[in-house]
Amino acid sequence: MSGPATASVTWQSVRAEALRRIRTREWPPGALIPKEAEIAEELGCARATVNRALRDLAEAGYLDRRRKGGTRVTETPVRRAVFDIAIIRHEVEQSGASYGYALLVDRMERLPEDLAALLDQPPGTRWRRVIALHSAGKRPFCLEDRWLNPVLVPQKRADFTASSANEWLVRNVPFTGGELSFQARKADTALASRLGCARGNAVFAVERITRTDDAAVTAVTLTYAPGYRLTTTLG
Amino acid sequence: MSGPATASVTWQSVRAEALRRIRTREWPPGALIPKEAEIAEELGCARATVNRALRDLAEAGYLDRRRKGGTRVTETPVRRAVFDIAIIRHEVEQSGASYGYALLVDRMERLPEDLAALLDQPPGTRWRRVIALHSAGKRPFCLEDRWLNPVLVPQKRADFTASSANEWLVRNVPFTGGELSFQARKADTALASRLGCARGNAVFAVERITRTDDAAVTAVTLTYAPGYRLTTTLG
DNA sequence: TCGCATAATAAGTCTATACTTAATGGGCCG
DNA sequence: CGGCCCATTAAGTATAGACTTATTATGCGA
Secondary structure, eight states: OOOOSSOOOOHHHHHHHHHHHHHTTSSOTTOEEOOHHHHHHHHTSOHHHHHHHHHHHHHTTSEEEETTTEEEEOSSOOEEEEEEEOOHHHHHHHTTOOEEEEEEEEEEEEOOHHHHHHTTOOTTOEEEEEEEEEEETTEEEEEEEEEEOTTTSOTTTOOOSSSOHHHHHHHHOOOOEEEEEEEEEEOOHHHHHHHTSOTTOEEEEEEEEEEOSSSEEEEEEEEEOTTOEEEEEEO | OOOSSSOOOOHHHHHHHHHHHHHTTSSOTTOEEOOHHHHHHHHTSOHHHHHHHHHHHHHTTSEEEETTTEEEEOSSOOEEEEEEEOOHHHHHHHTTOOEEEEEEEEEEEEOOHHHHHHTTOOTTOEEEEEEEEEEETTEEEEEEEEEEOTTTSOTTTOOOSSSOHHHHHHHHOOOOEEEEEEEEEEOOHHHHHHHTSOTTOEEEEEEEEEEOSSSEEEEEEEEEOTTOEEEEEEO
16 A cells, blocks of 8 residues: 555655755756656655655745745745844853853833833833843853833742843743844943943844733843854854 | 634644643643644644644744653743845845945955864965945945855856845855854944944944855855844744 | 636645654663 | 663654645636
């Protein structure tokens, strides 16, 4: 009823072969490639196997697939960079340094107007504001300036004196979406003194807003000490 | 989608249900969840459908799966941010501005020692160096400072006076790997004049090395004018 | 000739089944 | 008691077949 038990063509091998054809331009950019059934017959496997392989290549940005339209090689493959958003403690520990944490501010404050708008909060809303410093060895590593939705993260339930809001949130408030942005900033006097660097230094800043289905959970700005690099591998 | 006539349970619906259970802590962090066959029976679908759903959640970082070990909920879900590495022209055009391009330098130069090491080239190797400015409207947008492997990108074959190396490479040299890093830098005099900003301004810099299986293809530093933000959505 | 209904098509998906592979844990032997 | 081998287990994968759905092409009528 089924084919030979051993000779199976794996979806990885189909993927590899398809990628080879793309790289060698046997299937040039923009070209329509044979349909699944044809490739399956050619390589001697089931259509589902080809489907798995081509779907994977499509996810990776090498192919564009459309029902009825067939599959074509992407004209200009969009490369994706993937960053893992780690817990800062892990990031520090992974670099070999010992991790330090200090809570600097934890109080209720009125949201700045622009931020309130981004968070879908009426102007003047008071949220919990937490500022903390993460350090690597004796050096400041990253300043965390965070606003928290007090409904979801009341002061009595979450205490950030010993460990950061970062970790508490990861474990306690699953989020469903948000935005992330990176930018370069000049350190002002306050920031420079907290990060232990000269005023005017260029620092790397990450802004992140996190939401659940219903409401915004938190908005945070992470400002890293000068010299920080965010690195990843292209696959 | 959830048609009554077509009673089939889709893998998306299984995924959604599993995610719901993770979010509601019905399956708390660290817990072992039922095995595929059990879930399949419970939801009334084939095991392959459950497999597809759980595999997807594992890829997204919600689950850890191991043969024989079963599937458990990730203790601290690692969130991933995905950035599309666009062609700079597209990035500018998408913002609504008109794109401008100017080639500033194109000559053979000796690789700096540290870069040569990164690129697996013997010290003193001469590569093609290209410097170009991308602009949005009348404003400088991004300075591209690039080194190219002259074997793969000889000057006679690739002319960058009219369009950038960026686009030529995407279309002509498929790459298989590389590294990417982001950082904040202070603009020195040369950079400031080219980007049309004040000296000492904080600028966002992207460094990228691109390789084929055999050899390094190119190393590039993209320095964006002050105010640039790299943004993405968290899913 | 234009516009719309319809047929054709290729990918998307579900199912049932069977086999493979990586771990795990227990039992046997030294 | 310790270590190794093997049975067991749960995920991983392959397959054939059938059905769904988005999209394109076509042909008919106004």
